[in-house]
Amino acid sequence: MRVQRLHSVTLPRSSVDLDRGTGYSPSIGSGTGSEYRMAFFATVESRKNAAFGINGVLLVSSLILIGTGSSLMGFYRIHMLEVITLDFIIVPTVLTGGGLFTLLVSFFGFAAVAKEDSCLLTCFSVLLGVDFCILVAGIISSVRLLFDIQIGFLDADVMTELSAYETNSWVRYKWDTMQTEFTCCGGYGYAQGYMDWKKTTMGGSRNSVPDSCCLFVSPGCGSNLFEVNDIRVVIGKINVHGCITVMQRRMETHVTVILMLFSVRTFTK
Known part of the structure; x- marks a missing residue:
């Protein structure tokens, strides 16, 4: 009685499949394709979560900026000291305006990430760049104002x-x-x-x-x-x-600390 033996043959992965990155392998019982797809979707999901996290940071930062700028104008009234230097108007305006702009950018970012639209994501990146420039201008004005608080008061003609x-x-x-x-x-x-x-x-x-x-x-x-x-x-x-x-x-004891914290926080954002 003759017994016929069957041999399984594993074919090499074609260069076309490697180029396309499909992960397909003709080997019997291979699960490489499904594993690749799972890894791909896991990477996309992790990036999406990271983007949501960034927008969450932007949202919190915007509220801090709005609150700081509003308190400088509403409680400390520093915008009324423009007779000394215009920086007393520029700084709270940049803080408040930059906070409102950052708030809008964060909402736009949430929508762009949720819809996964490439055009919206590109616009979001541009808005982030504009927001960064505004905050840099706020830092420069804040540093100038710190010096004005120390020496600028002496030069004011009231x-x-x-x-x-x-x-x-x-x-x-x-x-x-x-x-x-x-x-x-x-x-x-x-x-x-x-x-x-x-x-x-x-x-x-x-x-x-x-x-x-x-x-x-x-x-x-x-x-x-x-x-x-x-x-x-x-x-x-x-x-x-x-x-x-x-x-x-009051500027030396309170506002100086607020401006220093704002500059450090924005610089490390």
């Missing part, structure tokens, strides 16, 4: 603005806001800031200071103040420290 108090509505609003919120009066000096108003038309001809200088604000409370010779009476009626001096102290 008398021009104080003289325009009665004729310029923005100047009046600005100084009334600063003098009320920071409990100060005039420009420079501790206990002598209010004397800057004596060099204006209001103080020179009417011996008065703005009502916003008063401890308890009421119409006419600052009238005829310079007719009082007793400093104790003056201290009992108005704030005597200069606003620039008071705000410089």
